Amino acid sequence: MSRLARLRPGRTPGMAVTLVCLLVLGQAAWAQQRIAAVVNDEVVSVQDLSDRLDLVMFTSSVDDTPEARQGLTPQVLRGLVEEALQRQEAARLGIRVEPAELDQAIASIAERNSMDVPGMHRLLANAGVRFDTLAAQLRAQIAWVKVVNQQVRPRVNVTVDQLDLAVQEARLNERQAEFLLSEIVLPVDNPAQEDAVAADAQRLIQAVREGGSFESLARQVSAAASAEQGGDLGWVRSAVIPPDLLVALEQLDPGDVSAPLRSPVGYHVFWLRDRRLAAAQLAPSDAQVEVSLSQILFAYDQTEGQAGAPRLREQALALRPQLVDCDAANRIAAERQMPGSGALGWVRIGELPPDFARILIDLPPGEVSQPLQGPAGIHLIIVCDRRGAVQSVPQRDEIAARLEAEQIDRLARRYLRDLRTQAFVDIRL
Secondary structure, three states: OOHHHHOOOOOOHHHHHHHHHHHHHHHHHHHHOOEEEEEOOEEEEHHHHHHHHHHHHHHHOOOOOHHHHHHHHHHHHHHHHHHHHHHHHHHHOOOOOOHHHHHHHHHHHHHHOOOOHHHHHHHHHHOOOOHHHHHHHHHHHHHHHHHHHHHOHHHOOOOHHHHHHHHHHHHHOOOOEEEEEEEEEEEOOOHHHHHHHHHHHHHHHHHHHOOOOHHHHHHHHOOOHHHHHOOEEEEEEHHHOOHHHHHHHHOOOOOOEOOOEEOOOEEEEEEEEEEEEOOOOOOHHHHHOEEEEEEEEEEOOOOOHHHHHHHHHHHHHHHHHHOOOHHHHHHHHHHHOOOOOEEEEEEEHHHOOHHHHHHHOOOOOOOEOOOEEOOOEEEEEEEEEEEOOOOOOOOHHHHHHHHHHHHHHHHHHHHHHHHHHHOOEEEOO
């Protein structure tokens, strides 16, 4: 009897192969629907985690290898757990995310990447990334912003004493070092997490050093409020940085990524994008202040150009003691026949180059500036007279806004930590 004849009625070799394929596919589907975490009554599946990892790997330009996925899994899963808590708290408070709000957030991301929304759909689809994964993340972010605005922001109060102290510190720290920073914050909620979070931070640093995008990783895994801006903290003055962190940052060159730095919150990873000396900030009314100026200009040589700035700076420092007042500056300019030098007349502060304006706004009449480098050469400038009152420098409203944002960030982080402490969270991976 042939093999075909021995098969049971209704069964063919093709059907047997089909059944095997269906069994394999069913097992794969079951594996993807396994539970990665339980957050109160909400399940985060392995498929949810895999989809989010697809998004993270694509947007951060990290090589999509099993090792890279394994390294990012703990922080990505933590983010999914926190999003579940944020959605649940929003639902408890009756807060909804309207379709128009989600559409606006998606359009903003597309615009930031110089494309339209259909183009972004195509880009993600071609990369094998589900668009719904991005939409779910944005929906949770919008919901949490609404929760914070309703529950946290009304509790924030920047007192007059706090503001006065911050303004005083800002004035004292003018011309001190400033750091252009981005951050990733990985919280340590209990001591048992210490080693695991430190290892996660090391893996993130390695991913960035291998070409990963710091901004995209910050958006996906950082627990700080700055995550929405890709971790961007802007220019941060050294006076507001804790001493231990400051020592570490001072060892970095622009472009460097720090080692994991411990704080009371958890581990911080900083990207030092640039550094500079802080300058005084002008209040809007200061731009209308008028000053009568005289200067000595040490012009660049046509052949040497700005490469001659150090030599000209030395000449300026040597001459500076002789500039006892504007008359002396005008006389020396005439005697030495220095083009561009002498009396400049009355000038509005707002019409000067910003670097010059910040210095001259506070320079007392009759006093000569330090050598200032400009496009034409090295300048020594004397304020002969001033008209108009100088307002608070730096601006109180800007400092108040910064203090308020810091309080909101701190309270929102505590709010989320309390939600997690009170919740039933079961990590299955």
